[in-house]
Amino acid sequence: xxxxxxxxxxxxxxxxxxxxxxxxxxxxxxxxxxxxxxxxxxxxxxxxxxxxxxxxxxxxxxxxxxxxxxxxxxxxxxxxxxxxxxxxxxxxxxxxxxxxxxxxxxxxxxxxxxx
Amino acid sequence: xxxxxxxxxxxxxxxxxxxxxxxxxxxxxxxxxxxxxxxxxxxxxxxxxxxxxxxxxxxxxxxxxxxxxxxxxxxxxxxxxxxxxxxxxxxxxxxxxxxxxxxxxxxxxxxxxxxxxxxxxxxxxxxxxxxxxxxxxxxxxxxxxxxxxxxxxxxxxxxxxxxxxxxxxxxxxxxxxxxxxxxxxxxxxxxxxxxxxxxxxxxxxxxxxxxxxxxxxxxxxxxxxxxxxxxxxxxxxxxxxxxxxxxxxxxxxxxxxxxxxxxxxxxxxxxxxxxxxxxxxxxxxxxxxxxxxxxxxxxxxxxxxxxxxxxxxxxxxxxxxxxxxxxxxxxxxxxxxxxxxxxxxxxxxxxxxxxxxxxxxxxxxxxxxxxxxxxxxxxxxxxxxxxxxxxxxxxxxxxxxxxxxxxxxxxxxxxxxxxxxxxxxxxxxxxxxxxxxxxxxxxxxxxxxxxxxxxxxxxxxxxxxxxxxxxxxxxxxxxxxxxxxxxxxxxxxxxxxxxxxxxxxxxxxxxxxxxxxxxxxxxxxxxxxxxxxxxxxxxxxxxxxxxxxxxxxxxxxxxxxxxxxxxxxxxxxxxxxxxxxxxxxxxxxxxxxxxxxxxxxxxxxxxxxxxxxxxxxxxxxxxxxxxxxxxxxxxxxxxxxxxxxxxxxxxxxxxxxxxxxxxxxxxxxxxxxxxxxxxxxxxxxxxxxxxxxxxxxxxxxxxxxxxxxxxxxxxxxxxxxxxxxxxxxxxxxxxxxxxxxxxxxxxxxxxxxxxxxxxxxxxxxxxxxxxxxxxxxxxxxxxxxxxxxxxxxxxxxxxxxxxxxxxxxxxxxxxxxxxxxxxxxxxx
Numbered sequence: 001x002x003x004x005x006x007x008x009x010x011x012x013x014x015x016x017x018x019x020x021x022x023x024x025x026x027x028x029x030x031x032x033x034x035x036x037x038x039x040x041x042x043x044x045x046x047x048x049x050x051x052x053x054x055x056x057x058x059x060x061x062x063x064x065x066x067x068x069x070x071x072x073x074x075x076x077x078x079x080x081x082x083x084x085x086x087x088x089x090x091x092x093x094x095x096x097x098x099x100x101x102x103x104x105x106x107x108x109x110x111x112x113x114x115x
Numbered sequence: 116x117x118x119x120x121x122x123x124x125x126x127x128x129x130x131x132x133x134x135x136x137x138x139x140x141x142x143x144x145x146x147x148x149x150x151x152x153x154x155x156x157x158x159x160x161x162x163x164x165x166x167x168x169x170x171x172x173x174x175x176x177x178x179x180x181x182x183x184x185x186x187x188x189x190x191x192x193x194x195x196x197x198x199x200x201x202x203x204x205x206x207x208x209x210x211x212x213x214x215x216x217x218x219x220x221x222x223x224x225x226x227x228x229x230x231x232x233x234x235x236x237x238x239x240x241x242x243x244x245x246x247x248x249x250x251x252x253x254x255x256x257x258x259x260x261x262x263x264x265x266x267x268x269x270x271x272x273x274x275x276x277x278x279x280x281x282x283x284x285x286x287x288x289x290x291x292x293x294x295x296x297x298x299x300x301x302x303x304x305x306x307x308x309x310x311x312x313x314x315x316x317x318x319x320x321x322x323x324x325x326x327x328x329x330x331x332x333x334x335x336x337x338x339x340x341x342x343x344x345x346x347x348x349x350x351x352x353x354x355x356x357x358x359x360x361x362x363x364x365x366x367x368x369x370x371x372x373x374x375x376x377x378x379x380x381x382x383x384x385x386x387x388x389x390x391x392x393x394x395x396x397x398x399x400x401x402x403x404x405x406x407x408x409x410x411x412x413x414x415x416x417x418x419x420x421x422x423x424x425x426x427x428x429x430x431x432x433x434x435x436x437x438x439x440x441x442x443x444x445x446x447x448x449x450x451x452x453x454x455x456x457x458x459x460x461x462x463x464x465x466x467x468x469x470x471x472x473x474x475x476x477x478x479x480x481x482x483x484x485x486x487x488x489x490x491x492x493x494x495x496x497x498x499x500x501x502x503x504x505x506x507x508x509x510x511x512x513x514x515x516x517x518x519x520x521x522x523x524x525x526x527x528x529x530x531x532x533x534x535x536x537x538x539x540x541x542x543x544x545x546x547x548x549x550x551x552x553x554x555x556x557x558x559x560x561x562x563x564x565x566x567x568x569x570x571x572x573x574x575x576x577x578x579x580x581x582x583x584x585x586x587x588x589x590x591x592x593x594x595x596x597x598x599x600x601x602x603x604x605x606x607x608x609x610x611x612x613x614x615x616x617x618x619x620x621x622x623x624x625x626x627x628x629x630x631x632x633x634x635x636x637x638x639x640x641x642x643x644x645x646x647x648x649x650x651x652x653x654x655x656x657x658x659x660x661x662x663x664x665x666x667x668x669x670x671x672x673x674x675x676x677x678x679x680x681x682x683x684x685x686x687x688x689x690x691x692x693x694x695x696x697x698x699x700x701x702x703x704x705x706x707x708x709x710x711x712x713x714x715x716x717x718x719x720x721x722x723x724x725x726x727x728x729x730x731x732x733x734x735x736x737x738x739x740x741x742x743x744x745x746x747x748x749x750x751x752x753x754x755x756x757x758x759x760x761x762x763x764x765x766x767x768x769x770x771x772x773x774x775x776x777x778x779x780x781x782x783x784x785x786x787x788x789x790x791x792x793x794x795x796x797x798x799x800x801x802x803x804x805x806x807x808x809x810x811x812x813x814x815x816x817x818x819x820x821x822x823x824x825x826x827x828x829x830x831x832x833x834x835x836x837x838x839x840x841x842x843x844x845x846x847x848x849x850x851x852x853x854x855x856x857x858x859x860x861x862x863x864x865x866x867x868x869x870x871x872x873x874x875x876x877x878x879x880x881x882x883x884x885x886x887x888x889x890x891x892x893x894x895x896x897x898x899x900x901x902x903x904x905x906x907x908x909x910x911x912x913x914x915x916x917x918x919x920x921x922x923x924x925x926x927x928x929x930x931x932x933x934x935x936x937x938x939x940x941x942x943x
Contacts (some may be wrong), residue, residue: 011934019298019307020646020672022932034933038307038646039460055688058676060649065463067649069676069684074649076463083463098409099383102933109936 008103009095014040015100021058022066032093033057035077037064037090042102043077044095050064050075050088116300123151126429127212127220129202129373130228131156133165133417134402136183138226141426143192149430152194153220155212158251159199161185165251166415168727169448172255172283205377224397224429227374227385231413236271240333245345246361247340249280258362262287266359269293269348271330273300275446277364278313281322282448284362292356293317294328294348299634304444304455308471309478309494311634316451316476325350333361368616369404369411381549384411389436391425394616399425399798407437414442433549443504445497452493452502457489457507458482462643468521471641474540478638481521486514499523538592545627546587547593549868550887553579558590562597583869583883587857588620589627609884611650613642618871624663633659647673654872657759660795662869664909671926677757680929682739690739693733693756694746695792698766698784699727708749716742726763726801728754740930743918753917759873760795761802763864764788765813766943769806769823778823780806783852787821790856792865794906797870797879815843818876819859823860828855833877833885841877844885847893861892861899864906890932 017023017036024047025032031047033056041064047057047089054070064077081088094105126142128135131154139152150764162184170176189196200214205225213219228713233248235241254877262268262284270281273295277913281291291298299319314324329351347357369384377666379395380386384406391407393397402418403411412418415818417439427435429537443456461467470479477495481488481503491503502523506513513520543556561567561576573590580590595602609615615622630636633655638645647655651674659667671679672761682690691915696705710730734742754763766784770776785803791802803814804821814820815830816836820843822829827850831843846862849855865888870879880888891898921930 009936011936016928016933018672018928023928026932026935026937028937029706031932037460040302041460053685053688054686055684058680058684058688060675061672062648062652063644063646064463064465070686072649078462080463081463099411106936 002054007106009109010101010103012101012102014042014097014102016102020061021059022053023078024057029109031055032104032109033066034095034104035061035066036063037077037094038096041077042095042097044093044104045075045077045080046089046091046093049073050082050090050112051078056090065073121860123148124223125221126150126152126224126226127222128152128154128228129205129212130154130224130226130230130402130404131158131162131196131634132228132230133162133183133415134422135226135228136162136421137422138195138228138269138401138425139192141423142429145426145432147431150224152192153222154189154194154196155200155202155214155681156196157201158253160252161189161198162198163252168249168255169279172280173286173914174283175286178252181645196897202373205373205398206589207398210397222397225399226425227379227393227398227400227404227879229370229404232370233363233365234368235363236330236365238332239329240335240345241363243333243335243343243361245346245359246333246363247577249276249362249364250367257438258284258360261360262289264359265289267357268360268362269356269358270362270364271348272364272366273297273324273326274303274364274366275301275444277362278446279448280362280364281317282320282451285320285322286362289325289360291321292323292325292358294330294350294356295326296329298326300324300326301444301446301453304643305453305494306480306492307634308454308460308480308638309453311453311494311632311638312476312478312494313446313453313637320450320809325354328354332383343733346506351683367403367413369406371404374400374404382406387437389424389438390423390428390433391437392428399428402424408439410439411823413441414444416442432499441504441507443500445500452495454493454495454497455491456500456504457488457490457863459492465489467645468727469643469645470521471638473639473641476638478485478798479521483517486512488513488520505939535592538589539596541627546622547589547627548577548581548641549577549623549626550583550891551578551581553577554616555593558593559597562594567594568598568602583887586619586623588617596775611648612652613637613644613651614640614641621655622658622662623872624871625658631659631663631667633673657795657797657872661797661909665912678759680736680739680751681738681755681757681921682734683757685732687733689733689735691730691756692734692742692746693728694751695752695754695788696728697788698764698781700781700785701729705749707752708746708751710826712742712745715745716743724756724763726756727765728756728763730756735928737932740922740924740927744922747916747919747922753918755792758795759798761788761791761793761800762803764791765803765817766799767804767806768813769804773806774822775809776806777825778806778828778852780804780812780821780823783821783823783828784812786852787856787859790860790910793915794863794867796863796867797912798873798875800866800876802859816840817843819862821855821859827851830855830858830862833880835875839877844880846889857899857903858892860901862888863890864902864909867906867909 020038022033022035025034032044033047034072035043049068051073054068056066058069059066065074067074073086080092082088096103127194164181169183202212203211203215211219211221233250267290268284270293273293281293283289299307300313304406331349331351334345334347345361347354347355368526371381374385375381385400385404387400387405387407393400401421423435424435424437441457446453466483480492482490486505491927541555545555546685547555558579567573580587608617610618652680656670656673718731722730724730764784764787768783769780800818803812803817805812805814806823816834820831830846832846834843835841840882
């Protein structure tokens with residue numbers, strides 16, 4: 001397997017995350033927030049607001065955005081960028097859902113399972 | 116292995132469902148003389164339209180009407196059909212298949228179309244007589260037979276099949292209950308708004324629907340009374356539903372056992388390449404048993420696309436390939452119209468157009484990306500479904516259609532939506548002004564009869580909106596309705612971008628229209644977004660909770676993190692924990708327990724708060740339930756230091772110790788806190804009780820403050836010591852502790868019922884006026900009593916320690932990661 005190939009790791013099922021909610025995925029490089037929207041779309045972002053590092057996984061999920069619990073920055077789940085007058089960017093991770101199972105592209109996570 | 120007589124090759128088909136039927140039709144068109152065909156059908160009948168099983172169940176159609184290929188078709192095309200022959204083995208080396216009756220037939224090409232099997236949840240009792248699935252004609256016949264003796268059917272699964280089964284059984288005269296694991300019906304095809312409307316429609320048909328229902332077991336009858344059969348279904352929450360039949364309609368699983376035994380590559384289904392060939396190039400897999408592009412399929416459109424590809428390949432066109440495209444869903448229940456297609460999730464690069472017509476129960480949502488339509492959900496009126504679906508599939512540029520797109524293909528001009536529609540739809544006896552009990556009919560009559568033209572006129576003639584004023588917005592809309600263009604109302608500040616209605620309008624309409632959950636409210640009040648935003652959802656959740664105690668189920672996802680996990684988030688993502696210390700009192704045992712917890716969980720900071728309690732800062736989220744469990748053991752409960760609710764009741768030591776004390780201020784503080792704790796309020800509420808006018812507990816800058824005097828208790832309210840600094844105002848004098856508690860509870864209840872979300876008591880009081888508050892809380896004893904009764908009733912559901920619930924496992928998902936990738940998996 002080359003480094004360029006995607007490395008999909010199953011991290012749980014859709015039912016593990018409440019609708020309009022999030023769960024934390026712990027990795028060696030820090031926490032990743034895994035979100036589920038009202039329409040059952042799943043997104044993964046570094047669990048760190050670009051503003052002051054707030055845990056985005058703890059925010060209110062609305063539409064395809066999350067509002068950071070610390071200072072109400074609104075971050076796009078799809079692009080990781082801040083909305084409105086704020087500017088900042090958080091890293092996004094590729095995820096896919098198949099048969100309600102959630103897989104994350106672990107090639108950027110550098111976990112033991114990548115080796 | 117060509118047939119030596121006619122030179123044709125041999126094609127064997129395992130399965131006789133709709134997909135192979137379509138493949139053969141296409142094959143006979145493309146290559147009429149190419150193959151000798153043999154079909155093995157496990158079902159003892161010809162190919163029929165499985166989609167039409169629901170009309171058979173409901174009695175709207177007969178089997179003969181849904182047959183696709185009659186016996187004559189097989190004869191005309193020289194097809195040998197083995198009915199009721201299940202194939203038990205494929206010998207790939209010899210290129211033969213063998214049926215359970217010992218028939219062995221050779222093939223050049225083989226199609227496996229074994230379809231799928233219904234999923235049966237392995238709960239206790241799933242094998243009892245009377246537990247059925249819904250998949251083929253035999254299942255339908257079994258249901259029809261069982262329905263003859265009447266009784267109640269429980270359908271497990273509120274998806275497409277489950278709802279069709281429920282409607283069919285209802286039509287056969289049974290009582291029906293649908294159990295659905297998720298919060299809204301058909302959640303894979305519909306968004307929550309459309310799911311809500313569907314639930315209403317299903318319930319209108321007399322079918323009971325229980326969502327978030329997890330089946331615990333199927334209870335059987337007493338074996339002593341004969342062979343046991345279904346008697347009831349028991350849910351996880353203990354609910355028991357007596358019934359005579361259980362239908363499992365929770366989903367299907369590709370039937371790939373035969374292919375697996377034959378050594379073909381299988382995953383979730385039988386894996387095929389885009390030319391529909393399995394890992395053996397002479398064997399195709401087709402239909403619900405096949406996995407193509409990593410997906411399996413259950414709807415007919417992609418299965419027919421697969422069938423075309425198989426036919427083309429067999430006819431020699433090696434270019435033909437299968438690629439899944441968007442699919443559309445329709446529910447086949449007479450009178451319920453819903454349609455969904457494409458991808459209808461929100462997104463920053465996506466825009467939505469929502470049309471709601473509350474009076475006609477219509478909901479339409481289009482999702483647009485760039486200049487194309489990518490998804491559609493429609494309920495109530497679906498005539499444009501095919502047109503929208505076509506726009507999605509063709510990725511048509513809709514720039515020119517956009518303005519009127521949501522009105523459908525035939526739209527030719529129309530008027531803008533009427534903002535007064537919600538008020539117009541209210542009946543004449545709907546109460547508009549709660550303070551004075553004025554109904555819509557009285558107001559409209561006064562406007563017309565007396566020629567009123569302003570809100571002040573209406574106040575003068577009817578008293579509507581003359582007290583607290585929260586119904587002003589609605590009265591203005593009534594003026595606008597009655598006077599039309601002639602009336603120019605003062606602008607109401609909308610709650611948020613999702614609506615034109617203000618907070619007060621929404622609160623009154625929740626009561627007037629009896630709106631009991633958020634999706635229902637968004638539909639009835641014609642919300643402009645499909646699911647609300649971070650601004651309106653916490654407010655709506657509070658309004659529902661305050662209006663419908665005991666009925667409304669709290670929506671955790673609409674709460675800010677602190678209220679969702681019952682602790683205060685800190686800048687580093689850790690939490691702080693503040694247990695209640697009633698009236699600021701504590702003991703050696705409590706302090707010792709706190710000290711032990713601080714040591715045990717290595718809590719870095721411990722601080723005394725301004726509200727006379729102890730704050731433990733820097734607790735990790737995962738430790739919270741364990742910390743709470745230890746606190747609970749010492750009798751300590753949540754201090755709600757995170758809540759829009761009752762926070763602290765600060766006290767001085769009072770006459771028990773102090774030489775100036777006039778009353779037992781500490782005791783009264785404890786009693787107030789024990790009476791008020793747990794209640795949710797529009798914003799936080801802080802109290803204090805001082806034992807004398809020296810006011811050591813600083814009661815005169817609190818939301819409610821009590822100053823003890825020789826003759827009794829002075830009740831103050833509407834103070835502030837935050838962004839604004841404001842001394843309290845005197846509400847009244849009370850003679851006893853009981854009267855003080857009663858008036859305080861009435862005041863807080865009035866605040867709970869009237870204030871806008873996040874509006875502190877001093878702002879609310881300024882807006883509605885001290886006179887209006889005093890009149891209801893102090894002067895009118897009947898109103899005071901009614902307010903207290905409503906408060907006491909709502910406390911029945913609020914005074915539950917949230918820490919104890921979570922220490923025992925509630926909302927466990929909040930406190931643990933979904934997975935920890937730092938922990939290596941065990942080596943294989």
